[in-house]
Amino acid sequence: MNLVVAGGGYVGLATAVGFARHGHQVQVVDIDPERAQRLREGALPFVEPSLAEELTRTVASGALTVHGGYPDSFGPADLAFVCVDTSPTEAGDLDSSRIVAAVDDLARSVEGYLRVVIRSTVNPGTARMIEERLRAHERPATVMVNPEFLREGTALLDFDFPSRRVVGGCDAEALDMLCSLYAFSDAPLIRTDAATAELIKLAVNASLAVRVSMANEIAYLADSAGADVKSVLAGVGADPRIGMDYLSPGLGFGGSCLPKDLNALRATSRAFGVPSALFDGAANTNGAAIERVVGRTLGLLDGRETRRVCVVGLAFKPESDSIRSSQSIRLVQALMGERLSVSVYDPLATANARAVLGDTVEYLDSLETAGEDHDVIIEVHPGTTRGVRLHPGCTVLDGLARPVCHVD
Numbered sequence: 069m070n071l072v073v074a075g076g077g078y079v080g081l082a083t084a085v086g087f088a089r090h091g092h093q094v095q096v097v098d099i100d101p102e103r104a105q106r107l108r109e110g111a112l113p114f115v116e117p118s119l120a121e122e123l124t125r126t127v128a129s130g131a132l133t134v135h136g137g138y139p140d141s142f143g144p145a146d147l148a149f150v151c152v153d154t155s156p157t158e159a160g161d162l163d164s165s166r167i168v169a170a171v172d173d174l175a176r177s178v179e180g181y182l183r184v185v186i187r188s189t190v191n192p193g194t195a196r197m198i199e200e201r202l203r204a205h206e207r208p209a210t211v212m213v214n215p216e217f218l219r220e221g222t223a224l225l226d227f228d229f230p231s232r233r234v235v236g237g238c239d240a241e242a243l244d245m246l247c248s249l250y251a252f253s254d255a256p257l258i259r260t261d262a263a264t265a266e267l268i269k270l271a272v273n274a275s276l277a278v279r280v281s282m283a284n285e286i287a288y289l290a291d292s293a294g295a296d297v298k299s300v301l302a303g304v305g306a307d308p309r310i311g312m313d314y315l316s317p318g319l320g321f322g323g324s325c326l327p328k329d330l331n332a333l334r335a336t337s338r339a340f341g342v343p344s345a346l347f348d349g350a351a352n353t354n355g356a357a358i359e360r361v362v363g364r365t366l367g368l369l370d371g372r373e374t375r376r377v378c379v380v381g382l383a384f385k386p387e388s389d390s391i392r393s394s395q396s397i398r399l400v401q402a403l404m405g406e407r408l409s410v411s412v413y414d415p416l417a418t419a420n421a422r423a424v425l426g427d428t429v430e431y432l433d434s435l436e437t438a439g440e441d442h443d444v445i446i447e448v449h450p451g452t453t454r455g456v457r458l459h460p461g462c463t464v465l466d467g468l469a470r471p472v473c474h475v476d
């Protein structure tokens with residue numbers, strides 16, 4: 069098929085490269101011409117295993133082309149995927165202005181009947197709103213929703229082997245066409261209406277956020293009760309009705325999706341006057357995770373002349389350069405708010421962190437002397453301080469604010 073993908077970010081590239089690898093002709097368009105140029109050269113603006121290689125390969129083979137800005141015409145396209153960013157508004161729901169702008173441009177530059185597939189995460193009702201807008205402009209079109217569930221770090225693997233696919237819309241022929249694109253996969257398919265598909269995506273991420281906060285609350289309790297946190301959670305997760313996924317306690321959840329989508333679900337609930345106490349609680353617990361670590365750190369520094377703290381791990385998860393909604397960055401800012409001298413260590417994420425934290429912190433190249441130079445080290449990414457030589461006055465805390473003792 070001939071496919072157009074609007075948005076050359078994380079989701080757009082995984083989608084475009086994913087379909088190009090399955091034999092389709094894909095045109096990607098991004099409004100950022102510099103990004104488009106770098107993508108044509110195979111350079112990604114983020115770290116993602118094997119995506120850069122596959123992008124280079126599919127561009128070289130001619131299966132994938134990248135436009136910087138919308139061309140006058142893409143020619144006829146079977147499906148046009150919208151993968152642009154949807155940042156949160158002040159009210160907590162998702163800003164759909166970029167979706168609207170992308171669809172307006174697609175409506176001008178795709179020839180013939182326009183089959184829009186929204187892959188971005190959107191507020192329930194967005195597809196209907198877009199369809200009404202296109203109808204008002206008398207543009208023959210249909211709008212479907214096909215949310216993306218990939219995890220950063222395994223994007224292409226998740227594209228090929230998802231746990232399920234969700235497609236929503238009301239034009240049966242267009243939905244058939246979209247479903248046939250996924251014929252290579254035997255993942256269960258949930259075929260539904262657009263609003264349902266939109267809400268499934270928000271509900272999934274909000275539920276994952278609840279699990280992380282639940283794991284943290286259980287861990288805090290285990291810690292206070294003198295129980296072994298790891299074993300308690302292993303015992304909980306071994307129950308097949310619960311499972312182990314996202315039951316890892318620590319500084320809480322961050323990243324480009326969980327906090328944003330949790331808040332969008334809460335905002336949607338508020339708009340409908342529906343209670344969301346459980347989801348509100350998950351957000352509160354996530355905030356409290358930072359207060360807990362700051363409180364314990366201040367307790368350890370009480371009465372000391374030096375107040376030097378090192379935070380190890382800045383990206384929202386290990387092996388990533390993404391600091392979007394990173395709890396670790398929030399922790400650094402909270403520690404600086406307490407007038408502590410803060411150093412940070414995360415080689416992969418240093419460049420992105422520098423753009424946010426500037427020169428307010430010291431960026432370490434290695435942890436070799438961290439144990440001598442700091443009073444407290446906070447190990448946000450588990451295991452990253454293993455092997456660091458500690459001087460007697462230095463304590464290592466984990467993301468739950470418990471002292472860490474690495475036994476090799």
Ligand SMILES: NC(=O)c1ccc[n+]([C@@H]2O[C@H](COP(=O)([O-])OP(=O)(O)OC[C@H]3O[C@@H](n4cnc5c(N)ncnc54)[C@H](O)[C@@H]3O)[C@@H](O)[C@H]2O)c1
Nearest residue numbers: 075076077078079098099100151152153154170188189216
């Ligand atoms: N990153 C993830 O892990 C992930 C996973 C699932 C879903 N999502 C959702 O997918 C959407 C995209 O996320 P992302 O992480 O890929 O965002 P991103 O910020 O990495 O990329 C978005 C890209 O869209 C481009 N863009 C903006 N407006 C445009 C327009 N009108 N036309 C063409 N390009 C335009 C931007 O220049 C940018 O390159 C969001 O709604 C997000 O919530 C993200």
